[in-house]
Amino acid sequence: MKKYAYLLLFTAYFLTACQKGFLEKGPLDRFTDETVWKDSALVNLYVANIYSGIISEYDRAGDALSMSYTDEGEANRPYLDCQLVNFAQYNAATGVFSSSWTDNYTSIRKCNTLLEQLQSAPFSAALQQRMRGEAFFLRALFYMDIYQHFGAFPIIDKALGLNDELAVPRATNKACVDFILKDLEAAAAILPAKYTDLAQTGRATKGACYAMKCRLLLNELDYQGAAAAAKQVMDLNQYKLFPDFKSMFQPANDNNVEVIFDKQFGSLQSKQKHDLNSYEYPRNFTGFASGVNDPTQNIVDAFLMKDGKPWDQSPLYNPDHPYDNRDPRLYASVLYDGIMFRGEILDLRLGSAANPTDRGTPTGYYLKKFLDTTYDLKGLSVPNFNNCVIMRMGEVYLNYAECQLKLGNPEEARTYVNLIRARAGMPEILPGEMTWDKYERERTVELAFEGQRWADIRRWKKGPEIIGQPTYGMVISVVNGKRTYTRTKIEDRVFIAPMMYLFPIPQTVLNKYPAGKELVQNPDWK
Structure with missing residues (x-):
């Protein structure tokens, strides 16, 4: 793969600088173009384009960040969607977070196409396997984002053609969670714990799979499962707390020891800026x-x-x-x-x-x-071009601590909360003094503005x-x-609880379904 490094960087530069959106406009996202699927360098660009579809907090810049939908933030523009949400003046027609549905499904389609075409790709089995693992992980990530905003979704696991039935109904919550977990587990079984080639920095890893599994299961209140997934991350011995919280998010410390997965801006994996x-x-x-x-x-x-x-x-x-x-x-x-x-x-x-x-x-x-x-x-x-951290070890420790509190093990929880506090320079919580309120406050300040506040509040x-x-x-x-x-x-x-814990599926999405096969809206948003 080293011989492709310069070719990929050179090509990525011109794709970004001269033909923004080329991969969406051209044939690379269509499985009928045999040229693409016979060239590992072009397939690598296709995979990089899928990474670019990740919707990170930085991609929301200029609009409302997730913080402004919660008690963390207030936007200085009265016309942004967060203001509609804050005053409960929205419905399916206003299309709040509509891009989280439509853009994620666009990326899911690309993952499905990649998985189908890799079966006959004429390059090494090892490279095929790695790309397959990345596709499983990324598809799970896109579905997780849909699930976090809207709840249950239509499960689409193949690249639909023009003659395929497009009116796929929503699955059950359990089926959706099981599908995401299956993808994460399949990816974890294939992907490496780390990459030795620096050119692969930012790609999905085994640890990223376990960490996302931990986040999903915690939000599903499966404390045993989430704790086990957190331990899987810890047992890899690949990550630890970065010693300086203040500089952790600075570009000089991109890809530091705490980062489990991030969106790589200005790199091969996204070729984007924010x-x-x-x-x-x-x-x-x-x-x-x-x-x-x-x-x-x-x-x-x-x-x-x-x-x-x-x-x-x-x-x-x-x-x-x-x-x-x-x-x-x-x-x-x-x-x-x-x-x-x-x-x-x-x-x-x-x-x-x-x-x-x-x-x-x-x-x-x-x-x-x-x-x-x-x-x-x-x-x-x-x-x-500074990277956006999507999952880090600090969150895994806090997830594990929450599980232990819910499972009746406050001293185990205290150990991991104190790791976070020690890094911050705060006094430790003493034996016997680990309470839910202390945990909740610790999570609130440690993960402030990182995009998980809404999910935390819904879970609680x-x-x-x-x-x-x-x-x-x-x-x-x-x-x-x-x-x-x-x-x-x-x-x-x-x-207005509980309807506001989930956003309404956008009306533009509902309108695409034919009569008799309507997509079921979230409760109370009908």
């Missing part, structure tokens, strides 16, 4: 209406003081300096008033350069966690008490020369 830095940097750095998704006071309050106590219970809290003596992860995750960032002290008073009255931050905060601090701030034309059945509560921000002002901080309600949100 716009996260352009859209999420504070206004004073970009010169346009950036800072689209802004952390709430709700999430800031979740970060403990450095003595391990909540802000409203700790003697360390000073209302005149509310960000002093906090969990170090706050400083790595959120841009707040007075923080030093890229050589500037951020002034977030309303009307300042960083927080203008028109589309500034409605909460008094900006997102920091994923921002590339070396990013060349020249506007939207500058590509963003806490929609009304977390999402359906008011969101708050911080108003900064100067009175008689003294800087003051005032918690202020931003908005009242609505959560």
Whole structure:
């Protein structure tokens, strides 16, 4: 495969630079083109194109990130879909997360095509096997994204032709979960634990299969199964916590020891860029209406003081300096008033350069966690290439800890929560003091903004008490020369349980089904 490395990179460059969308427009996604399936280099490009279909948090840049659908964030654009969700003003016709249905099925079709064509591909059995494993993993990943947003889905496991029946009904929840698990297990049996060739960095691995299995089973409340999958990841001895939480998401640390699976931007696996830095940097750095998704006071309050106590219970809290003596992860995750960032002290008073009255931050905060601090701030034309982490060891430890709590093993849970806290520089939870509330807070701050909050809240059945509560921000002002901080309600949100735990299948999808074979809508969304 080394002899193809330069060819692939050269070809990928021109496919990206000169013919954006070439793989969708050309014959590479059609199994009738025999030329493609006889050339391993072209098939490799086809596989890379499937990787590019992964919908990561960074792909949502310029729109609402997942955080703004939960208590984690507030968008500074009133017309985004997250605002419809936050006020419960949406239905099937509004098409919330419609791309998560349509785009994932496009990618699933490509996986199915690949699996069928590999059966007769005239290149090495080892390469065929690896690609087959990748196809199983990626298909599972795309179906997991559909399942997370909409619940049960039509199972399509072959490349449908023009004469095939397109009106496939939704399967049961169990059938969907079993299908995803089958794909992950098939992939795990084939894929390596790691790749020795650096050119393969970013491809699916055995550990990625086990980790996604762990996430799926946890969300299905199968604590025994999820714990066993977490142990499978641990037993591979391929991953550990990256020592510095603050720099873990910086491009210099892409593919670090904690990353189990990510979307590789600017690489062979995706050949893409994203716009996260352009859209999420504070206004004073970009010169346009950036800072689209802004952390709430709700999430800031979740970060403990450095003595391990909540802000409203700790003697360390000073209302005149509310960000002093906090969990170090706050400083790595959120841009707040007075923080030093890229050589500037951020002034977030309303009307300042960083927080203008028109589309500034409605909460008094900006997102920091994923921002590339070396990013060349020249506007939207500058590509963003830092990778987006989709699964990391920190989440696996927390998943395992949650399982152990639910299974009645708090001391085992405490061990793994304390690993996370030690890395963050926070005091350990003492023997006998591991509670659910402490676990929930730890998960909230460790995984903040990473895209799993909605699934967590649904699993915990806490929609009304977390999402359906008011969101708050911080108003900064100067009175008689003294800087003051005032918690202020931003908005009242609505959560109508249980229908809102799943999004309605988009009406455009429902309309494609013929009379008598309609796709069944989610309960209460009819």
